[in-house]
Each structure stands twice: as C-alpha cells, then as structure tokens.
Amino acid sequence: MAEQIVEAPAPGKILKVFAEVGKPIAEGDRICMLEALKMELPIVAPVSGTVRALPIAPGQSVEAGDPLAVIEG
Amino acid sequence: MPDNEFLGVLALTWQAAVMLGLGGLLIYLGIAKQVEPVLLVPIGAGVILANIPLGGLTEPGGLLAVLRAAGIETELFPLLIFIGVGAMIDFGSLLERPYTVFLGAAAQFGIFGTFFLAYFLGDGGLRLFDFSFKDAVSIGIIGSADGPTSIYVATVLGSKYAASIVVAAYSYMALVPIIQPPIMRALTTDAERRLTMPARARGVSRRTRVLFPVVTIVVVGLIAPKATPLIGTLMFGNLLRESGVLERLSQAAQNEMTNIVTILLGLTVGGMMSAADFLRPETIMIYVMGVVAFAAGTAAGLVFGKVMYVASGKRINPLIGAAGISAFPMCARVVQKVGLEANPHNHLIMHAAGANTAGQIASVVAGGAALALVPFFA
Numbered sequence: 001m002a003e004q005i006v007e008a009p010a011p012g013k014i015l016k017v018f019a020e021v022g023k024p025i026a027e028g029d030r031i032c033m034l035e036a037l038k039m040e041l042p043i044v045a046p047v048s049g050t051v052r053a054l055p056i057a058p059g060q061s062v063e064a065g066d067p068l069a070v071i072e073g
Numbered sequence: 074m075p076d077n078e079f080l081g082v083l084a085l086t087w088q089a090a091v092m093l094g095l096g097g098l099l100i101y102l103g104i105a106k107q108v109e110p111v112l113l114v115p116i117g118a119g120v121i122l123a124n125i126p127l128g129g130l131t132e133p134g135g136l137l138a139v140l141r142a143a144g145i146e147t148e149l150f151p152l153l154i155f156i157g158v159g160a161m162i163d164f165g166s167l168l169e170r171p172y173t174v175f176l177g178a179a180a181q182f183g184i185f186g187t188f189f190l191a192y193f194l195g196d197g198g199l200r201l202f203d204f205s206f207k208d209a210v211s212i213g214i215i216g217s218a219d220g221p222t223s224i225y226v227a228t229v230l231g232s233k234y235a236a237s238i239v240v241a242a243y244s245y246m247a248l249v250p251i252i253q254p255p256i257m258r259a260l261t262t263d264a265e266r267r268l269t270m271p272a273r274a275r276g277v278s279r280r281t282r283v284l285f286p287v288v289t290i291v292v293v294g295l296i297a298p299k300a301t302p303l304i305g306t307l308m309f310g311n312l313l314r315e316s317g318v319l320e321r322l323s324q325a326a327q328n329e330m331t332n333i334v335t336i337l338l339g340l341t342v343g344g345m346m347s348a349a350d351f352l353r354p355e356t357i358m359i360y361v362m363g364v365v366a367f368a369a370g371t372a373a374g375l376v377f378g379k380v381m382y383v384a385s386g387k388r389i390n391p392l393i394g395a396a397g398i399s400a401f402p403m404c405a406r407v408v409q410k411v412g413l414e415a416n417p418h419n420h421l422i423m424h425a426a427g428a429n430t431a432g433q434i435a436s437v438v439a440g441g442a443a444l445a446l447v448p449f450f451a
C-alpha cells in the first residue's frame with residue numbers, strides 16, 4: 001500500500017476540513033479548503049484510499065509544501 | 074438678485090448633465106456592483122463636483138483645482154500611492170521563482186502594441202482621432218494594467234486625456250476576470266493548462282528580502298533614470314515592509330497614507346473630467362484600445378509562457394504568463410481559476426503571483442522607459 005502525502009500548494013490559512021482520519025476517501029473528494037491571497041482553494045484527494053493522517057485544523061496557518069493529509073491508497 | 078446666484082439649473086448644459094449622469098453611474102458601479110469601489114466612488118463624486126455649473130470647484134482657487142495643482146501636476150499623489158503599494162507587495166513569490174521576471178517583462182508588450190495602434194489612428198497615420206505622440210504613449214501605458222503608473226506617465230507627458238486614461242486603466246483592472254480567460258483558453262492547449270508545478274519553493278533569506286528593494290532602486294535607476302521616482306517610491310515602501318523594524322511605518326504607508334491619498338487622488342482625477350474633454354470620440358476610442366492593450370499584454374505573456382514551457386522541458390505552465398500584466402492580485406487569481414478548471418489538482422496561484430509581482434516592477438520600468446524615450450521622438 002502506497003502512502004501519498006498531500007502538500008499545501010501555497011502559504012495560507014485552512015478554512016474548513018472535510019476529510020476525517022480513518023475514513024475512506026475517493027479521488028477528487030475534498031480534503032480541505034485553503035485560503036491564499038484572499039482566494040479559496042479546494043484541496044482534493046489525488047488518489048482513492050484511506051485518510052491516515054490529517055495534521056490540520058480550521059484557522060491554522062500553513063506554509064507551501066506543508067503536509068495537509070496522508071492518504072493510503 | 075445678484076447675477077450667477079441660484080441659477081445653477083439655468084446654467085446646466087446638456088453636456089454637463091451627461092457628466093453628472095456619468096458620475097452617478099461610476100458611483101452606482103462602485104456601490105451596487107462592487108466594481109473597484111475604493112476608486113470609482115471618489116472618482117464619480119469628483120466628476121459630479123466638477124460639473125456642477127457655477128460650483129467653482131475647478132476654477133482657480135477651487136478645491137479640485139488646488140488638489141490638481143498640488144497632487145497631480147507635481148506627480149505627488151501617484152508617487153505617494155506607490156510607497157503604499159510597495160509596502161503591500163510581498164516580493165517573496167517572485168524572489169523564490171526568479172524566472173517569472175521574464176513573464177512580467179513579456180506582458181508589457183501590450184503597451185507598445187497599443188501605442189503603435191493609437192499613434193497610427195492619430196497623428197502618426199490616419200489622423201482619424203486627435204491623438205498626439207504623447208497621447209499615444211499615455212494610452213499605451215494602460216496596457217501595463219497599473220493605475221498609478223498610468224496616472225504618472227499621462228500627467229508627466231501632459232496628455233489631455235489623462236483622466237479618461239486613468240479611469241480606463243482602473244476599469245479594466247476590475248474586468249480582468251472577464252477579459253483574460255477566453256484569451257488564455259484560446260492560446261494554450263488542454264495539456265498545457267493541466268500541467269502542475271511544485272508547491273515547495275526554496276526559501277528566501279531575510280537579507281535577500283531587505284537587499285532586493287535597495288539593489289532594485291540602484292540598478293533600475295542607473296539603467297532607466299526616468300523610472301527612479303516610480304521604482305524609488307515603490308521600493309522604499311517595500312523596504313519599510315521588509316526591514317522588520319519599521320512595522321508602524323509599514324502599516325501607516327499601507328493603510329492611513331494610502332487611504333488618504335486614494336481619497337484625494339480619486340476626487341481629483343474625477344474632477345479632471347470636464348464635459349469638454351470627455352464628451353468626444355477620442356474617449357470612446359481610449360476605452361476600445363484599453364481592451365486591446367489588456368488583451369495584447371495577456372497574449373504576449375502567454376506566448377512567452379509557452380516559450381518557457383518548451384525551454385524548461387514542460388515544467389512551467391504557460392498560463393502563468395497571463396499574470397505578467399500587473400493587475401495584482403486579480404491576474405494571479407484568474408490563472409489559478411483557469412488552471413484549476415483544467416485539472417482539479419492544479420494550484421498555480423503562487424507561481425502566478427510571482428509573475429504578477431514581476432509585472433508590477435516591469436510596468437514601472439516600462440513607464441520610465443517610455444518617459445525616457447519620448448523626448449527622442451516627440
């Protein structure tokens with residue numbers, strides 16, 4: 001089973017978290033909503049699988065490249 | 074009853090009435106449609122104030138005349154705005170991706186294309202419109218998508234269309250999300266738009282961030298001395314931001330100073346729109362050419378983006394070239410949106426922001442270059 005780390009594409013703030021740890025997720029499902037440059041960026045799952053880690057919470061600031069989720073597919 | 078009192082209604086010409094309607098329209102667009110309200114509401118109010126018959130605000134000694142002499146003819150207002158803009162811009166996304174500087178430069182070709190068109194329609198060819206060489210240069214600068222630079226160049230060159238040019242420049246910046254996407258889709262393939270770029274960029278040290286504005290002033294100033302007032306104020310503002318020890322001054326430049334100057338600048342620019350200068354075919358043509366200018370700049374950026382796409386071995390998404398015109402952050406957002414449409418995993422916003430901030434520097438340099446070159450031809 002390969003693990004895929006989803007990284008933040010831009011520095012910004014987490015607005016909402018849709019995914020849940022331990023739950024299955026399908027490719028294209030929303031993981032979270034990131035705000036960067038006053039714009040909402042929907043972050044979607046690159047693969048189908050199970051969410052193994054989700055080190056984010058609403059209101060949290062992230063840097064570009066920070067891990068948002070780990071998906072085991 | 075003394076002459077000229079209580080006779081405003083009788084003195085109202087149809088031209089002045091049209092201008093009052095135009096001022097009302099700008100205020101409406103700003104408030105009801107949320108189109109650049111910070112600019113359009115003061116400009117609209119200025120148009121109304123200037124065109125009230127017998128109001129005297131544009132007569133010598135009147136408020137609008139005083140502001141114009143103090144802030145526009147001295148170029149003071151746009152330069153103060155530039156200090157604020159410099160304090161607002163984070164050049165980090167550009168410094169992390171130095172190659173985006175070329176995209177910012179490429180997108181300035183819209184300026185030259187529009188200049189040639191305006192000059193050809195005016196004194197340089199067909200003479201269909203009353204566009205002198207200096208008017209044509211000022212109109213071309215609309216293509217930089219940079220409001221303060223447009224004001225600066227148009228007023229330094231003394232173009233009689235300065236007010237129309239400024240309103241056109243700011244209106245089209247608000248229309249970037251409508252003008253750009255069709256051009257972006259037409260000039261790129263689906264495979265190109267789908268290309269993702271790595272999120273992580275190498276960091277930029279504090280020393281680099283502090284040195285950048287100082288080095289830019291010296292280098293640009295020595296190459297294009299006429300750009301020194303523009304680049305100097307922009308980079309001074311950025312130095313306030315990046316110094317790390319001047320948070321109070323940086324905030325004052327970004328907020329209080331910019332807000333106050335924006336009020337005065339908007340009112341004054343609106344006050345420059347008298348019926349005699351505005352109600353003529355040239356005004357409509359300036360608006361038409363504003364679209365040409367934005368479209369040409371976008372296309373030039375995209376074409377150069379495609380060159381970089383090939384040269385980089387398909388690692389640079391050509392869409393970010395469209396962010397080379399300097400309407401910030403509208404262009405970066407449009408690039409993000411079009412890229413995401415093609416591929417739900419594609420977040421180009423930081424790469425586009427790099428090209429976008431590069432475009433802001435490039436438009437200032439282009440404005441300075443235009444001012445330096447005009448004396449050789451005019």
